[in-house]
Amino acid sequence: MMGEMKCDVLVVGIGPVGSAVAFNTAKDGMDVIAIDRKFQVASPLRGGEAVCKPFYDDLVERMPVLRKVPKNKTEGTSLEAGKCKLISKEEKWQAYVLERKNLEKILAEKASESGANLLFCSELIKVNKRKGVFDEAIVRTIDGKCRIRPKIIVAADGFASFFRKQLGLNKPNKDWASAVEFEMVNINFTEPDLLEVFFTETIPGGYSYIFPKFGRRGLAGVAMRPQFDGNLSPLDIFNHLAKNYTTMSIQLKDARVLEVRGGCIDVSGPFKEPVYNNVVLVGDSANQNFAYIGEGIVPGLFAALSASRKIVKAVEENNLRILAEYPKDYRNTYLWKELMQTWRIKENIDDLLQKQIKTDIKLAIMSFLELEVIDWTGKELPDALKIKSFDKLLRFGQELVESKGMSIDITPL
Known part of the structure; x- marks a missing residue:
């Protein structure tokens, strides 16, 4: 016989954004269940670790628990583009390179401490709708199938979101980017205080990069857009540049790999209306990212804070219409303006x-x-x-x- 659970909020996805929603709703008294297919927090790790310093500083003021996250501050960004090089010390191009595993574990830990029930090895396989509301989720857990009856569902399950498919939100020709990233040691940094970005003819519409973390440890990778060059994979391009692009090869010739990561992101612009009755999309599932670089941690976490407030209010007042206030509030922030500007760029x-x-x-x-x-x-x-x-x-x-x-x-x- 299938087990059954009831909750106020079902969060699908225990990445940083899903954990932030679980934490911020559970601490305000909501009965929260969060599910994820993966076996543990931050494994596999998806997404990058470089964030805009002023935006992250603002986020930390709103979410003080993030002060615990180790980070390396850079003084600006170097952009090498063919025959020229630009070095920006503008505040917007100063950055932190985070220890993202720590960030994800801290948020998941706070969610658990606040009362959220985090279910790993648990996959959403079906949802049922009644009177326009998704009020039943069938989940395959490590102990077998169970039925969860939520009042509100939060889709924080990223680029390949279950609910994007369920709601018909995936565009056939959506603009997407894919990336491969290596965390490495023994990097011979030429610009240890800067993010280094490289525009080359090899990656039309994309870029390669080297970011410093701590000491000689850092990140190197490639982000590309298959619509401009779908014949090569990010890994093929990275291997070529690491050997043949001098500015990268001299820094990486002694480097050794600690981790390999990869991921995809939709850069076709943020959803203006990420609420569908009792389903709330946040983070990459709602395209909340800086489209010209594909960074989504900060905009996703800002959205998590905004959505959480409206979710709590909607449950307390038994009024799903309140959820529609979340995108309105988010669109009134400076961060939304930045999302739209980066999409235009x-x-x-x-x-x-x-x-x-x-x-x-x-x-x-x-x-x-x-x-x-x-x-x-x-x-x-x-x-x-x-x-x-x-x-x-x-x-x-x-x-x-x-x-x-x-x-x-x-x-x-």
């Missing part, structure tokens, strides 16, 4: 990639768009595209930096 870069112009010119303009030397609206892009000389283009970029008072150095290579 990504779209501007996509338009640029279709242009038949010299590679060195194209890569330089891409770097200007990425670091917002060219405004996120792309208003200076038409003028940049008229320039045929590489030297004149660099002067154009330097003049924009000076006129805007930006802390960005642009140098030829």
Whole structure:
């Protein structure tokens, strides 16, 4: 006979965002069950560890438990793009490189301590709807199938979300990115205080990178968009660059791998309405990421805080309509504005990639768009595209930096 459980909130996915929702609803008195197919927290680890410093600082003020997470502060970002290099010391491009395993375990631990029931080795296999509400979930657990009857369901199950499929939200031609990342030791960092990003002809629409963590330990990887070059995998591209791209090869020649990670993310823009009756989407399931780099930890955790408040209120007042306030509140934050701006930057870069112009010119303009030397609206892009000389283009970029008072150095290579 199938076992049965009832709860106020069923969270599907025990990643950082799902754990944050479980924690913030359970501590406010909700009866919470969270499920995940994986065997333990942060295994396998998905997603990156570099986060924007000012946004993360704000998040920590709202979620003080994150102060426990070890992090390495970088002073800015270096972006090498063909024949030029930009170094931004703008606050927005200062970063922390987190120990993400610690972050995920801390949030899961707080969720458990607050009363949430975390069920690992548990897979959602079916949901049933009654009067427009998903009020029954069939879950395969380590002890067999069970029936869970929730009042509200939170879909925090990422890019391949069960509920994205269930609700018909997956677009046939969605814009997605895939990545491979290696945590390594014995890296010979040339810029130990900076995030290093590389735009190359090898990865149209994507980038490779080297990020410092602690000592000679760090991250190296590739993020790519298959729609621009689907013939090679991120691993193929990484192996090629690690051996043949000088700026990377000199840093990685002595490096040894500690972990290999991979993942996918949808960068086609955040969902404006991530609530469907009693189902609430948060994090990657709702495309809450900075589209031009694919970073989703900070926007996902901000969404978790906003959604949790409305979930608690909806249960307490027995009114599912309150859930619709979550996306409205989220869209009124500065972070939503940033999500939309980064999506627009990504779209501007996509338009640029279709242009038949010299590679060195194209890569330089891409770097200007990425670091917002060219405004996120792309208003200076038409003028940049008229320039045929590489030297004149660099002067154009330097003049924009000076006129805007930006802390960005642009140098030829």
